[in-house]
Amino acid sequence: MxxxxxxxxxxxxxxxxxxxxxxxxxxxxxxxxxxxxxxxxxxxxxxxxxxxxxxxxxxxxxxxxxxxxxxxxxxxxxxVGLVFQAYALFPHMTTLQNVTAALGHLPASARKARAQALLAQVHLHGLEGRKPAALSGGQQQRVALARALAREPxxxxxxxxxxxxxxxxxxxxxxxxxxxxxxxxxxxxxxxxxxxxxxxxxxxxxxxxxxxxxxxxxxxxxxxxxxxxxxxxxx
Incomplete structure (x- = not known):
């Protein structure tokens, strides 16, 4: 194909x-x-x-x-964007930082806004500053999904x-x-x-x-x- x-x-x-x-x-x-x-x-x-x-x-x-x-x-x-069962988020990074880390293909000036848009897309607006340990399992999985989508795979x-x-x-x-x-x-x-x-x-x-x-x-x-x-x- x-x-x-x-x-x-x-x-x-x-x-x-x-x-x-x-x-x-x-x-x-x-x-x-x-x-x-x-x-x-x-x-x-x-x-x-x-x-x-x-x-x-x-x-x-x-x-x-x-x-x-x-x-x-x-x-x-x-x-490829890959979402694991175990989330595989960076524990020392905030929600926003976890998603921004996957946006290396964008200019640095555009990464924060794109990460915020992706988090809003999976209904995590307002949780950008939280680290994974402060999120529920469902919220962590949404972060993992946003990060996978960040590369526009x-x-x-x-x-x-x-x-x-x-x-x-x-x-x-x-x-x-x-x-x-x-x-x-x-x-x-x-x-x-x-x-x-x-x-x-x-x-x-x-x-x-x-x-x-x-x-x-x-x-x-x-x-x-x-x-x-x-x-x-x-x-």
């Missing part, structure tokens, strides 16, 4: 993984399946944190990984982003993602163990089990599937 993310990778060790798919700009692809199936490893391969054994990863015209050609772009050279990777918060906060954060979807130009991958979350947030769902893609389809198609797909999802 000329635009968006294209992935065709494989490896046998340390974990088996075979995946081939594409995600268009503005599309949300949820990655679901049993624990240990390779979901987080898949995101790490795309982000450049783990090199697969074979294959190719491209984003638009940029080649991020090509095993045959010997291309392996490091994470900082990939247009072509690809947004969300690795179990809501699993560490309570149910009410989880619903609120899911609503944030729904509201942001219409404004995001990034190809988005959401790894989750929550099938309802995947069905509610994604345009398409990829079912991954034991490192193998069982099916890619719309939420309705996945819900109607039987056999190995239903077994992997506990349907």
């Amino acid at each position: 000329a635009e968006g993310l294209s992935v065709e990778i494989g490896q046998s060790r340390p974990y088996a993984l075979q995946a081939r798919f594409a995600v268009a700009p503005g599309e949300v692809l949820a990655v679901v399946g049993p624990s240990g199936g390779g979901k987080s490893t898949l995101l790490r391969c795309i982000a450049g944190l783990h090199p697969p054994g074979t294959g190719r990863i491209t984003c638009g015209e940029a080649v991020w990984f090509d095993a045959q050609a010997g291309v392996r772009r490091p994470p900082q050279e990939r247009s 072509q690809v947004l990777l969300l690795d179990e982003p809501f699993s560490a918060v309570d149910r009410r906060t989880r619903r609120d954060l899911q609503a944030e993602i729904r509201a942001l979807r219409g404004r995001l130009a990034a190809a988005t991958l959401l790894v989750t163990h929550d099938l309802d979350e995947a069905m509610g947030l994604a345009d398409r769902v990829l079912v991954l089990d034991q490192g193998r893609v069982l099916m890619i389809g719309t939420p309705a198609e996945i819900a109607a599937a039987g056999g190995a797909v239903a077994e992997a999802l506990g349907l």
Whole structure:
């Protein structure tokens, strides 16, 4: 595909993984399946944190990984925003500073205003001076999301982003993602163990089990599937 993310990778060790798919700009692809199936490893391969054994990863015209050609772009050279389950915020920095740290591509004079706008976008206006320890789990996750968006990434990777918060906060954060979807130009991958979350947030769902893609389809198609797909999802 000329635009968006294209992935065709494989490896046998340390974990088996075979995946081939594409995600268009503005599309949300949820990655679901049993624990240990390779979901987080898949995101790490795309982000450049783990090199697969074979294959190719491209984003638009940029080649991020090509095993045959010997291309392996490091994470900082990939247009990726990554939101971890554990937030990974800088504890010594304020909310504003955490987001500003991701704005190195902008002139110094423009960074503060952009960081404030991003924090307002995720409903954290007024909390710019707080450090992570003074924020709730949901607020910390919003900071992590604002920081990921700060780079204006072509690809947004969300690795179990809501699993560490309570149910009410989880619903609120899911609503944030729904509201942001219409404004995001990034190809988005959401790894989750929550099938309802995947069905509610994604345009398409990829079912991954034991490192193998069982099916890619719309939420309705996945819900109607039987056999190995239903077994992997506990349907």
